[in-house]
Amino acid sequence: MRxxxxxxxxxxxxxxxxxxxxxDWVVTEPAIDRMGTDALPHVDTVLFGRRxxxxxxxxxxxxxxxxxxxxxxxxxxxSAEQRAMARSLNEMTKLVFSRTLQDVSxxxxxxxxxxxxxxxxxxxxxxxxxxxxxxxxxxxxxxxxDSLIDEYQVVVSPVILGRGRxxxxxxxxxxxxxxxxxxxxxxGNVLLRYAPSR
Numbered sequence: 001m002r003x004x005x006x007x008x009x010x011x012x013x014x015x016x017x018x019x020x021x022x023x024d025w026v027v028t029e030p031a032i033d034r035m036g037t038d039a040l041p042h043v044d045t046v047l048f049g050r051r052x053x054x055x056x057x058x059x060x061x062x063x064x065x066x067x068x069x070x071x072x073x074x075x076x077x078x079s080a081e082q083r084a085m086a087r088s089l090n091e092m093t094k095l096v097f098s099r100t101l102q103d104v105s106x107x108x109x110x111x112x113x114x115x116x117x118x119x120x121x122x123x124x125x126x127x128x129x130x131x132x133x134x135x136x137x138x139x140x141x142x143x144x145x146d147s148l149i150d151e152y153q154v155v156v157s158p159v160i161l162g163r164g165r166x167x168x169x170x171x172x173x174x175x176x177x178x179x180x181x182x183x184x185x186x187x188g189n190v191l192l193r194y195a196p197s198r
Contacts, residue, residue: 042129063082180195
């Protein structure tokens with residue numbers, strides 16, 4: 001069965017984006033980029049909310065072979081791992097959950113108007129590789145509420161913003177998690193992997 005993974009970077013106080021959606025607080029970590037690249041062969045579909053899709057679609061389609069492209073989180077050239085990420089994202093299926101988005105131009109993208117939990121469960125039963133959610137706090141919250149996420153991967157950055165967009169803003173119930181892995185990095189980032197306790 002296909003799994004749904006969630007990968008997000010969050011601040012130490014739980015925000016996945018600044019008040020205006022910015023990610024300039026992210027503390028870069030080459031080892032985490034390498035881990036992401038190593039995981040790409042196991043994923044074939046990205047699930048997005050509208051805002052995150054639009055941010056990704058402005059950046060990732062154009063940078064795989066652009067020698068001057070810079071890291072979206074730091075003023076430095078894109079790493080080999082980030083270029084591999086760009087190439088993979090361009091090839092993957094991208095589903096955008098939105099009632100307002102009119103058109104998608106990024107290759108292999110499709111708009112899904114309604115988030116139907118039964119249809120998502122049916123997708124998990126279909127042949128294919130795992131699916132992943134990047135950003136997309138509203139989608140993360142709804143998928144969590146509907147018990148659709150199989151693994152949460154959170155990179156906690158050593159930053160306190162004090163305000164911003166919380167990752168789990170609309171989950172109306174307690175969700176118990178089982179720790180799969182906790183790994184610290186020299187940058188101060190900490191990777192936490194959780195599975196829902198069922």
